Amino acid sequence: MKSWLTKKYGLEHLQLVEQAVPVPEPKQIVIRNRAVSLNYRDWDLLTGQYSGAHTLPLVLASDVAGEVVRVGSEVRDFIVGDRVTGLFRQHWLDGEPDAKAFASSLGGPLQGVLSEYVLLEEKGALKTPAYLSDAEASTLPIAAVTAWTALVEDGQLQPGETVLVQGTGGVSIFGLQIGKALGAKVIAISSSDAKIKRLQSLGADGSINYIATPKWDKAVLDLTNGRGVDHVIEIAGGESLQQSIQAIRTGGHIAVIGYLNNKIAPLDVTSLLWKRANVRGVTVGPRRSFERMLEFFARHEIHPVIDATYSFAETPKAFAHLGRGAFGKIVIAD
Template sequence: MRIWQLEGQGKEHLRITEQPRPSPGPGQVLVRAEAVSLNYRDKAIVDGSYPARITFPIVPGSDVAGEVVSVGEGLMRFKVGDRVLSVFKQRWLDGVPNPEANASNLGWPLTGVLAEYVLLDEDGVLAYPAYLTAAQASTLPIAAVTAWVALFKHGQLKPQHTVLVQGTGGVSLFGLQLALAHGARVIAISRSEEKIQRIEQLGASAMINSSVMPNWEEAVRLLTSGEGVDQILEVVGGDSLRHSINAAAWGAHIAIIGFLEGKTSSISLPDLMMKSLKIHGFSVGSRKDTEELLSFLEVHRIEPVIDAVYDFVDLPDALDHLDRGPFGKIVVKLR
């Protein structure tokens, strides 16, 4: 079978190689990959900005959807022909993550999914809703689960809440779609006027062009009658956190999700304390979180936003697109 292998830092070290097709052992399933979606994490691992020491070579990628083609001895949960997606942290079933859960990330430290066949633990796969295509299902394991956990598990989203999403990447657009489906109001910020128009078509109630208004929290306060927003999906990092604190309502929840523009931040502790803000850092979610998300999607029939689909051999081009900033998700198709 063909796999993508990263042999060192940088896209120039990506190679398609051949490996024997694996066979599942007890408690494992072999999935014929149909689609793999890319995340900012994949870009960071390839270009060397990921905050962990990587030992090469590795197979990158973490989010796959496909068909079960073989099952290990004694496995009862899945059968050949089932259509499944991967769970990002293979051994995080529920509750608070621990070192073992954090060591079970697909794409590093575990072998990734940019391969024609992928061997996974039965606890690390879930059947996805039949209304979704494999490409759509592949977008869910990191981006959609992250948005779900931020809004519903940690943020306790209510229909009367106002949610702020930053940019137009996968997490932000899933956050917008999930919040709207729950009846909440969504304000979106972006530096691109063209993307702002597309966000409006998805149902955002207000848009802010942060290239025109860098202190965008002032616009947020105007749009909320001075109250601020109840939840913020903070994907930018760095100095953006200061703006998010200023844009937050009293008692608001700020989910720390990304570090696109900085891994450190300087904030005002008195502002944080006086407004009784909750700042929550986390990394994706558990198997149970993924199950809850899939149930919500089944009810609301949310269609993931896919910006582009690339052939398996064109992975470097797909990573370039990711680097430019997509509108939604980038998917690599295998069949």
């Protein structure tokens, strides 16, 4: 089978190689990869900036959907031909993650999914809902589960509350879609007016261009009559975290997810305590959260927003697009 392998950091070092098709252990399955979606994490890894555990050579990418082609002797949940979607952390089933869960992340430290055939744990795969294509399903394991954890599992978002999403990447667009489906108001910030138009067509109730309005936290307060938002999807880190504290209502919830600006965030501690803000780190979510999210997505017929689809042969082009930033998700599917 063909795999895209990274032996050295850098887009120019992505290499198409021939590897053996994996053979399942008793509680594992092998799937024919039908679609992979990329995450910012994959770019971080490819460019040598990712600080989490991994070693090269590594097949990158974590999110995959496909069709079961072989099952281990003790597998009961699947039969050959089932459509499935992978779980990012193969051994994180519920509760808080332990070392075993972290060690089971696809695409670092485990080998990733940019191969024609992919080995998954039986419990590390979920049946793909019939209403979703494989390309759509492949976008869910990291970005959608992260937004779901932030707003629903941790945030307990209620109808009528207000959510702030930052930028138009995978996590934020899912945050917008989940927020709207739950009856929340969503304010979005983006670097581009053209993207803001697209955000409005997806239902954003308020929008701010953070390049034209660098003090976007003040603009958020203006849009909420000085009260502030109930939830923030904080994907930028750095100085943005302080701005999120300014933009949150007293007692509101900030889900700290990303670090597109900076991993280090300067903070005025007094602003945090006066706001009594709940600042909670997110690291995707377990299988149980993914299951609850799939039920919710199916009930609301939520279709992921896919910016572009590349063929398996065009994988380096897909990564280049990821590096430029996508509106929603980038998919690799033939």
